[in-house]
Amino acid sequence: MQSVVEHLNNYNLILDSQHGFRKGRSCMTNLLLFLDKVTAAVDRGEGVDVVFLDLAKAFDKVPRQRLLAKIKVHGIDGKVAAWISAWLSWRKQRVCIEGIASNWRYVLSGVPQGSVLGPLLFIIFINDLELRIINTVLKFADDTKVFGSVLNEQDRMVLQQDLQKLSEWADIWQMEFNVSKCKLMHFGSHNRQLTYHMKGKQLEEVNSEKDLGVIISSNLKVADHCHHAYATANRMLGLLSRTVKFRNVDIMVRLYKNLVRPHLE
Numbered sequence: 321m322q323s324v325v326e327h328l329n330n331y332n333l334i335l336d337s338q339h340g341f342r343k344g345r346s347c348m349t350n351l352l353l354f355l356d357k358v359t360a361a362v363d364r365g366e367g368v369d370v371v372f373l374d375l376a377k378a379f380d381k382v383p384r385q386r387l388l389a390k391i392k393v394h395g396i397d398g399k400v401a402a403w404i405s406a407w408l409s410w411r412k413q414r415v416c417i418e419g420i421a422s423n424w425r426y427v428l429s430g431v432p433q434g435s436v437l438g439p440l441l442f443i444i445f446i447n448d449l450e451l452r453i454i455n456t457v458l459k460f461a462d463d464t465k466v467f468g469s470v471l472n473e474q475d476r477m478v479l480q481q482d483l484q485k486l487s488e489w490a491d492i493w494q495m496e497f498n499v500s501k502c503k504l505m506h507f508g509s510h511n512r513q514l515t516y517h518m519k520g521k522q523l524e525e526v527n528s529e530k531d532l533g534v535i536i537s538s539n540l541k542v543a544d545h546c547h548h549a550y551a552t553a554n555r556m557l558g559l560l561s562r563t564v565k566f567r568n569v570d571i572m573v574r575l576y577k578n579l580v581r582p583h584l585e
Contacts (some may be wrong), residue, residue, distance in 0.1 A: 324396060324440065333394050334447055340461035341439040347532040350460050354467075354531075357456060358480045358507050359540060361469045367511030369479060370467035372529050373486070374501035378462035379442055380430040383494040384408050387431070387445050394444055407437070449489055453482045460532055485517050503529050505538050553583035 325343075328334050335343065339350035361368045373383075388405055396404070411427040412483075431438040439461060450457035455468030455478065466486070470476050490497050497518060504523040506513050516523050528537045528544050535545035556579050566576065 324400065327395060328444075331395065334443060335450070337450060337457050338443050338447065338459045338461075340459065340463075341443055347460060347534075350458055351532055351534055354458055354465065355536075355540075358467065362508045362540065365508075366469040366471060367478075367506065367508040367512055368467060369470045369511070369514065369516070370465055370505045370507065371479075371483065371516065371523060372503045372505070372531060373464040373466065374498040375462045375464070375490075376498040377494045378446075378495065379433050379438065381495055382430050382445050384429060386548060387441060388495055390445055390447070391441070394447075404437070404441070445493075445579070452485045452489075454478050455482050463532060465531065470512065470514060475512075476512075476516075480516055483516060485516055499523070505529055505536070507538055507540065549583050553580050556580050556583065 321529075329343075339345040339347070339353075349571075358368050358370070365398065379395055386503065388401065391401055391404060400420060408431070411432070412424045413427050414424045415422045431441045443459075444459060446459065449459070449464065450466070455466050457466050466482055467480070468475070468479055470479060471512065487497060489495075499518045499521045502523055503526045504516055505526055505528075515525075526538075527533055530536075534549055537544045557576075560572075560579065564572070
């Protein structure tokens with residue numbers, strides 16, 4: 321595992337757009353870079369259109385033979401590639417409900433979630449997602465957004481063509497964008513509020529969207545996110561009030577610090 325990570329890092333094989341499961345990268349770096357680019361464009365008086373993409377069952381749909389081909393393209397071959405292939409093969413799963421279990425079935429696609437190696441294999445698989453894309457793409461594992469300044473119809477066509485290329489990538493690599501969950505957001509007071517399509521369906525326009533745990537608003541204000549954080553913390557505080565009967569000061573402070581304050585922070 322460590323040797324694979326070092327190989328990818330030493331040769332800069334993972335594109336800078338990927339912020340998931342990488343040393344020195346996080347949700348915060350993804351969001352800071354995104355907001356920096358958007359606010360800079362809005363300050364210049366430009367309109368910015370952002371499409372928040374949703375890959376349907378991303379980790380579960382990864383086709384294994386195509387994944388193994390991409391692993392070799394990234395220079396991972398020999399015994400390591402053979403070990404990864406063996407690790408992915410002949411996996412079984414079943415469903416258990418109230419002590420009753422289904423028959424075992426072979427798992428024919430996907431990378432195991434909850435494992436250490438699974439997320440790394442996934443970011444290798446999705447690494448070339450934006451190679452033909454003109455506008456900016458940012459990723460955190462499968463959470464992806466594409467955005468750019470849109471000043472005229474030509475800019476809109478470029479972004480629309482990027483969406484078409486993303487759909488073509490998904491078709492080639494046997495993945496699927498859930499178009500009904502892909503959202504469009506317009507930023508900037510001079511935004512022309514243009515429309516976009518994926519797979520023949522017009523994308524839904526929204527004024528706010530949760531991105532990596534943070535509610536992003538089209539006016540770039542934090543009020544919606546603050547209200548959500550307050551409401552979540554308040555519900556947790558109410559839960560403690562209803563369920564904790566022995567209200568020792570030390571116990572209540574500990575519960576508050578662990579269960580309520582993190583939402584406000």
